[in-house]
Amino acid sequence: MRGPHAAFDILLLPGPRVETLNPKIDPAILTAQSSTRSDDVPVIVMFGDRDQLQAFHRQGTRSRSGLSAGHLGTVLPWSATRMRRTDVHVLADNDTVRSIWYDSLCTTCLDRAGLDLGVPRIWEDWGLYGSGTVVGIADTGLDQTHPDFEGRVAGARDFTPRPAEGDPDGHGTHVSSLAAGSGAASNHRYVGVAPRAHILSARVLNFGGAGRMSRVMAGLEWLVDSGAQVLNLSVGTDINMVGEDPLSALCNTLSDQGTVIVAAAGNSGPRPQSIGSPGSAARVITVGATDGMGMVASFSSRGPTRQGLLKPDLLAPGYNIVGARAADSQLGDVVDQNHTIMSGTSMAAPLVSGLVLLMKEQQPELTPAEIKALLQLNCRSFNLPTTIQGAGQLDGWAAVHSLMPEPLPGSEPEPARPDREAGSPAEVPERSEPQGCLGVRVAKLFQWLRPVA
Structure with a gap:
């Protein structure tokens, strides 16, 4: 494949094997190249600015990454393509290129297959169901014919090289139901955390739950452009990125722009340093199980x-989390025609995403940093190292309670009642209520933000 030439005054010619690695090049490119028969390697090229990115595409660079020809990153200046390793080295020598990354495979964070966040109590005490909020799910797709999503799918788009109807795999449908399923198919026994939220679905992983990082990035940009306030990423790479890879950089940028991003930690425990991208991104809410x-x-x-x-x-x-089953999917332990059981951090993440939707319904102006702080301050610690448990197990009711104004002395507020009974597969234990104003509670978070010495 020919690389960019006229815009950068370079000519790509076959050359000898290059042993010295340019610091702009992701070392995984060399590993991937040596493990495949093809001389081509999928890469993500990061440019200094959008003008340089557009110049790159004006030269007719051909992309075979699964994205449409001429696709440009809309948030960050990036482009996905395939090229020979010798071409990668030549391109890296140009000043307009900031970095070149291996376009890693992202997979679902699914393990062998609960719901103890205090969500039914939130519904009963404050009448929060996610009304007026939008969650974006980047996954294997969504079975829009499932009763749990009727009338609440705001949009769907397929970013895979072989588009398919619905969700042939089933992972994305299950994940979506945990965040925002209505429970209609189970007579409201299996209800998502935010059952009145609207859903945007980006199919970025194929049947089998795998897809290139560049497709995930394109899906995230579309979800945000389409109005998603919260993004759920129950996907991850199989390598521990340094948090500066293109997907992590995009997630951090979107968070800075106001989008809350929740990512699964992955299922590579108990090995230390086993969290891959995007869970390794600094500003995302990384959820273990x-x-x-x-x-x-x-x-x-x-x-x-x-x-x-x-x-x-x-x-x-x-x-062992029960959620919606996509039509004809055999993923998980099938319960019935409409439900299946799965386990993994893929399931933990959308429960948190749903809770964030309830918080956004109550206080839409909350920033991603504020939401992350409130969640971490309302966790039950297991007294384990932070690298194992983070802040601990989330207490969803306490997190939402921390947003509520204190009642006036002598007053007894009337709780908002749901318009119908909604079920939950677990009882809610009593929790101690958080004390102090929001500013004090947020200040306490700084103990969780120290880097490891």
Whole structure:
């Protein structure tokens, strides 16, 4: 494949094997190249600015990454393509190129297959169901014919090289239902955390739950452009990135622009430093999983990141979780025609995403940093290292309660009642209520933000 030439005054010619690695080049490119028969390697090229990116595409560079020809990153200046390794080295020598990364495979964070966040109590006490909020799910797709999503799918788009109807895999449908399923198919027994939120679905992973990082990035940009306030990423790479890879950089930028991003920690535990991108990104809410005994699940990935960041950020239930089953999908332990059981940090993340939707319904002006702080301040610690448990198991009711104004002395506020009974597969234990004003509680968070010495 020919690389860019006229815009950069370079000519790509076959050359000898280059042994010295340019610091702009991701070392994984060399590893991937040596492990495949093809001389081409999928890469993501990061440019200094959008003008340089557009100049790159004006030269007719051909992309075979699964994105449409001429695709430009809309948030960051990036482009996905395939090229020979010798071309990668030549391109890296040009000043307009900031870095070249291997276009890693992202996979679902699914393990062997609970719901103990206090959500039914939130519904009963304050009448919060996610009304007026939008969650974006980047996953294997969504079965829009499932009763749990009727009338609430705001949009869907396929970014895979072989588009398919709905969700042939089933992972994305299950994940979506945990964040925002209505429970209609189970007579409201299996209800998502925010059952009145609207859903945007980006199919970025194929049947089998895998897809290139560049497709995930394109999906995230579309979700934000389409109005998603909260993004759920129950996907991850199989390598521990340093948190500066293109996907992590995009997630951090979107968070800075106001979008809350929740990512699964991954299922490579109990090995230390096993959290991959995007969970390794500094500004995302990285969620590990607890098991059926309410302890840290053995499969839940551990920190710290290679940057030394303390991850995961917190834990949520991730074992034997019942959710929506896509039509004809055999993924998980099938319960009935409409439901299946799965386990993994893939399941823990959307429970947190749903809770964030309830918080956004109550206070839409909350920033991603404020939401992350409030979640971490309302966790139950297991007295384990932060690199294993983060802040601990999330107490969803306490997190939402921290947003509520204190009642006037002598007053007894009337709780908002739901218009129908909604079920939950777990009882809610009593929790101690948080004390102090929001500013004091947020200040306490700084102990969780120290890098590992």
